[in-house]
Amino acid sequence: MNRFPSNNTKREWQMRACMMGNFGSWRSPRHGAIATEFAFVAPVLLLLAIACADFGRIPGHTHVVSNAARSGAETGGSKKFTDFTRPSWEADVKQSIENELANLPSFDPNRMEIDVSTTVDSSGLHVVTVEVMYPFMTSVAWPGIPRETNIRRRVVYRQFR
Incomplete structure (x- = not known):
């Protein structure tokens, strides 16, 4: 039995791929989490880089x-x-x-x-x-x-x- 009928639109295929765990798609559920983590880590990394350059x-x-x-x-x-x-x-x-x-x-x-x-x-x-x-x-x-x-x-x- 075919899981994806042939009459689905492109958008439905993308949503199903995302729900099945294909995190490489543009609709990844981790997209917001990555941005939030970067927002916390970026200032620390920038401060560390400036300190290394100064010292x-x-x-x-x-x-x-x-x-x-x-x-x-x-x-x-x-x-x-x-x-x-x-x-x-x-x-x-x-x-x-x-x-x-x-x-x-x-x-x-x-x-x-x-x-x-x-x-x-x-x-x-x-x-x-x-x-x-x-x-x-x-x-x-x-x-x-x-x-x-x-x-x-x-x-x-x-x-x-």
């Missing part, structure tokens, strides 16, 4: 601050100085650091902290220590998480002979 910038900032400290220590280690030329030497080291930090988006030279110090080792050569601090700010004020975090890097470099 994903931290490694890039850390890399630039590390390069700035290394560049400053390298500049200080490659140039000799005396008591008379030390202010000029320190200015060169700080300029090298600032040039590297300028690679950060929205770089503000007033927010960086630089500490340059030297000691003399047993062979009479100077050991240059450079410490650089620059704050990282998130794009969004996330609840319960501080908006600003200081990224600090320290590099020790021995002067060349």
